Amino acid sequence: xxxxxxxxxxxxxxxxxxxxxxxxxxxxxxxxxxxxxxxxxxxxxxxxxxxxxxxxxxxxxxxxxxxxxxxxxxxxxxxxxxxxxxxxxxxxxxxxxxxxxxxxxxxxxxxxxxxxxxxxxxxxxxxxxxxxxxxxxxxxxxxxxxxxxxxxxxxxxxxxxxxxxxxxxxxxxxxxxxxxxxxxxxxxxxxxxxxxxxxxxxxxxxxxxxxxxxxxxxxxxxxxxxxxxxxxxxxxxxxxxxxxxxxxxxx
Amino acid sequence: xxxxxxxxxxxxxxxxxxxxxxxxxxxxxxxxxxxxxxxxxxxxxxxxxxxxxxxxxxxxxxxxxxxxxxxxxxxxxxxxxxxxxxxxxxxxxxxxxxxxxxxxxxxxxxxxxxxxxxxxxxxxxxxxxxxxxxxxxxxxxxxxxxxxxxxxxxxxxxxxxxxxxxxxxxxxxxxxxxxxxxxxxxxxxxxxxxxxxxxxxxxxxxxxxxxxxxxxxxxxxxxxxxxxxxxxxxxxxxxxxxxxxxxxxxxxxxxxxxxxxxxxxxxxxxxxxxxxxxxxxxxxxxxxxxxxxxxxxxxxxxxx
Numbered sequence: 001x002x003x004x005x006x007x008x009x010x011x012x013x014x015x016x017x018x019x020x021x022x023x024x025x026x027x028x029x030x031x032x033x034x035x036x037x038x039x040x041x042x043x044x045x046x047x048x049x050x051x052x053x054x055x056x057x058x059x060x061x062x063x064x065x066x067x068x069x070x071x072x073x074x075x076x077x078x079x080x081x082x083x084x085x086x087x088x089x090x091x092x093x094x095x096x097x098x099x100x101x102x103x104x105x106x107x108x109x110x111x112x113x114x115x116x117x118x119x120x121x122x123x124x125x126x127x128x129x130x131x132x133x134x135x136x137x138x139x140x141x142x143x144x145x146x147x148x149x150x151x152x153x154x155x156x157x158x159x160x161x162x163x164x165x166x167x168x169x170x171x172x173x174x175x176x177x178x179x180x181x182x183x184x185x186x187x188x189x190x191x192x193x194x195x196x197x198x199x200x201x202x203x204x205x206x207x208x209x210x211x212x213x214x215x216x217x218x219x220x221x222x223x224x225x226x227x228x229x230x231x232x233x234x235x236x237x238x239x240x241x242x243x244x245x246x247x248x249x250x251x
Numbered sequence: 252x253x254x255x256x257x258x259x260x261x262x263x264x265x266x267x268x269x270x271x272x273x274x275x276x277x278x279x280x281x282x283x284x285x286x287x288x289x290x291x292x293x294x295x296x297x298x299x300x301x302x303x304x305x306x307x308x309x310x311x312x313x314x315x316x317x318x319x320x321x322x323x324x325x326x327x328x329x330x331x332x333x334x335x336x337x338x339x340x341x342x343x344x345x346x347x348x349x350x351x352x353x354x355x356x357x358x359x360x361x362x363x364x365x366x367x368x369x370x371x372x373x374x375x376x377x378x379x380x381x382x383x384x385x386x387x388x389x390x391x392x393x394x395x396x397x398x399x400x401x402x403x404x405x406x407x408x409x410x411x412x413x414x415x416x417x418x419x420x421x422x423x424x425x426x427x428x429x430x431x432x433x434x435x436x437x438x439x440x441x442x443x444x445x446x447x448x449x450x451x452x453x454x455x456x457x458x459x460x461x462x463x464x465x466x467x468x469x470x471x472x473x474x475x476x477x478x479x480x481x482x483x484x485x486x487x488x489x490x491x492x493x494x495x496x497x498x499x500x501x502x503x504x505x506x507x508x509x510x511x512x513x514x515x516x517x518x519x520x521x522x523x524x525x526x527x528x529x530x531x532x533x534x535x536x537x538x539x540x541x542x543x544x545x546x547x548x549x550x551x552x553x554x555x
Contacts (some may be wrong), residue, residue, distance in 0.1 A: 005351035014342040015335055085333040089390065092299050092327055093350035095316040250301035 001103060005096045009108040017076050025066040025119060032065060033058055033123040039132015044128040047127065052142040055124060060211045062123025063116060063152045067208075068180065070115055074163025075176040076110045082171040082251055091250050101168070101245050105238075110158040116156025117149055151223060155210045158230050162207065165234070165241045171251075182209070200226075203233045252277055253398055254308050254430065258297045260290070260453075260512055267293045269453040270303065275398070275431045275446075280424045282461070286540050290453040291433045295329060310398060320431055322351025325398040326391035331383040331406060336376025338369055342494030343375065344393060351394045361389040366415075380407025388416070392423070399423060401432040405439060417443045441465075441532040450538045465529055473508050476500030476524035477515065486518045487511075500524060501530035523545035 007047065012018055031045075037058060041048040047057045081087040088138035090216065094100050167176045192199030199205055201222045209226035253275040254416060262270040265495075268367040275281045285291045300315055303410070307314065310324050310431040318324045334343045337539040344358040361428055362368045370378070375386055376418060384407055391399055399420075405413050413436070424430045434440050447464055449457040464469060476482050476499060487494050494503040503511060508525050515522050 003350055003352040007346050010342070011344045014338045014346065016337045080335055084335050085330050086335065088296075088299075088301055088329055089347055090350065091301060092315070092346065093322050094416060095300055095318075095321050128348065211525055215358065219378065249303055250296070 001009055001099055004076045004103040005107060007090075008103050009111075011122060012073075012111060014105060017081070018073055021069050021073050023067045023117070026122060028065050029062045029119055029123045030126045033062055034126035034130040035222055037061070038127040038136075039138065040130075041134060050131075050136055050138055050239055052139055055127075055141045055145075056129045056143045056148060058123050059120045061184050062120050063155055063206075065115070065123075066119045066157060067160075067189060067211075068184075070112050070156050071159045071166075071180050072177060074112070074113075074160045075167040075175055075180060076173065077108055078104065078164050078167035078172065079173040079176050083173055085251055086226070087251050097246050098242065101242055102103050105161060105164060109157045109165050112156040113153040113158075114158025117154045119156075120152045121147055138146070149209055151227075154230075155207065158207050158210070159235060160237070161234050162203075165237055168241050201229055203230075205231065207248030218236050252296070253308065253431065254281060255294070255298055255308045255313075256306055257302065257364070258294055258306035258308070259338045260293050260302055267378055267425040267453050268297060268450075271450060271453070271455050271525045273455070273458040274547050275429050278427055279445040280420055280430045280432065280443055282440040283450075284437070284447055284536055284540075285433075285450040285456075288452075289450045292329065293452065294450065295327075295402055295431075296471075298400065299325070301329075303488065305475075314319070320352055320394070322347070322353060322394035322396065324396055324546050325400060326394060328384070328391045328399075328401045328404050328420040330402070331380055334386065338376050340373050340375050340378075340389075341371040343386070344389060347390050347393055353394050355467050356391060356409075357395075364392065365389040368432065377401050380410055381412050384408055385412070388419075388455055391472060397428050399428070399430045400433070401543075403429065403433055403435065404438050405434050413439060417521055430445060435538055437531070437533045447532075449536070454538050461532065465532065471504075472528045473491040473503045473506060473511055474498075474500055474524065474526050474528050475503060475511055475515070477520050477522055479520045482518060482520050483515060486514055487522065490514060502528065 036043050037045065043048070045057060045061075047054040047061070053056075081090060090100055091097060108232050137190040163176070163180065165175075170176045170179065188199065188202045188204050191202060192205070194201070197220060200209055206221065206226050206229040209221050210223055210230060212223065253276070256272045258268050259266070271294055273291075279309060283291055283294070293302060297304045297306065298308040310318070315321050315324065315338065340362065341358055345355055348355055348358055359368070359371070362371050365388050367382065367385050367389060367411075370382070375383060378386065384404055388401070388404060391401065401420075405416055408416060417439060420430050430487045432444070444461055446460050447457065448455075474497065475483065480501070483493070487501070487503060490506070492503055494501045494504050496502075507525055512522065512525055
């Protein structure tokens with residue numbers, strides 16, 4: 001298992017797209033947290049108004065910016081195996097497909113967790129720097145850093161696994177990215193018009209509720225509840241994905 | 252020894268591979284021949300467990316999944332361009348080395364063997380087909396496996412590259428290894444392979460040595476030239492031999508040079524030339540796969 005893990009980590013960090021996406025996320029987070037929320041302070045949000053929940057909001061915003069990008073990294077990580085047919089090397093170097101899929105899931109989840117925490121901390125740091133340049137001082141914050149970072153870690157880990165699952169099921173880069181972008185922004189809100197407050201239990205809505213960032217706002221699901229719902233989705237769809245990964249031809 | 256038994260694969264209504272069994276002997280190069288669409292690539296993928304289908308393949312009596320380090324058992328080249336185009340050649344091989352638990356130091360060794368050391372840090376997206384094939388061969392031999400399974404490795408190689416590949420494959424097999432290689436370059440295969448497996452439309456046609464395959468062909472004949480052609484024709488007719496006139500002599504089928512020499516001697520016919528005319532592998536291949544082509548071109552009619 002260790003050789004496979006080592007190989008999977010190398011795959012992720014030896015292609016340009018991983019770094020390009022990380023750079024884009026950092027740039028967007030800096031723009032939002034440093035410039036608009038910290039330095040300019042003109043968005044009308046709790047963070048720009050220096051409210052007691054400012055830091056909590058900044059972490060949520062920073063996390064929200066990068067989550068879909070994390071899923072795209074995961075999509076490219078898996079779908080490129082099929083696009084460039086390197087999957088045949090992967091599955092002959094380790095003929096146990098379950099181990100291969102577990103190694104991929106572990107790799108991308110770990111990277112997701114680390115990436116999420118780093119983005120959150122980068123967002124906080126950017127915001128504080130912006131405040132300093134604005135000469136603004138924050139009031140005492142009603143906020144538990146570790147709890148927030150824990151949520152971010154779970155949120156990013158979940159998005160990374162969602163990306164991996166979609167790519168493993170569809171095996172196509174474009175198709176997987178289209179699904180990833182279309183479902184949370186269009187499909188789920190449309191279904192939400194029918195399901196009303198229960199729409200918060202839809203996969204992406206539930207995952208976004210972990211950070212309180214769901215586009216569907218009228219549900220009654222706590223952050224911990226959202227973690228549970230997301231976990232159930234990941235386990236159920238993950239099992240289907242695993243069975244198909246075993247059953248299908250390599251490519 | 253690799254033993255493939257009853258391999259089969261169906262895509263919907265089409266039986267791509269139909270109950271194919273053969274063996275690949277250690278120390279030998281085994282060629283894998285068949286027309287386009289015969290099922291060669293599918294067979295190779297079935298052998299490696301990449302496709303789910305019927306049958307089993309064992310490598311020294313063990314399934315590939317029973318080996319802890321499959322990369323040290325079998326090296327593969329199934330597609331020349333199987334790499335991420337923006338990952339450097341060295342990084343690509345390092346990933347494969349890590350997966351196979353092979354030391355990173357081996358990467359530079361194999362790059363040197365295939366002649367790609369100078370482009371180790373280059374992204375292979377812009378590699379020519381020949382360079383891509385060399386990278387694929389480097390990947391295949393990374394774990395110094397006992398067996399190599401190569402699908403059309405000569406595609407895109409220049410004449411020097413083909414000569415290098417031929418020599419490399421023969422040497423590799425001679426070191427108590429085995430190479431299973433498919434190719435459309437039949438003249439190359441004739442020079443390279445000891446044994447040959449021929450399939451057509453997913454079915455087994457032949458599993459034999461090149462020598463036996465060629466000698467058993469209807470195209471293999473004996474050419475004989477004499478000053479007394481009519482006498483020789485008469486003698487051959489008495490023996491019920493088949494022959495036809497060719498280049499001032501006779502092309503005789505179904506008889507050996509020894510038999511014809513003896514016949515002529517006994518009939519008092521002076522022989523001026525007596526030689527075997529072996530069929531080429533191409534002749535035999537076309538003979539064996541007649542009617543087994545999945546895709547067949549037709550001659551142009553009514554051209555201007």
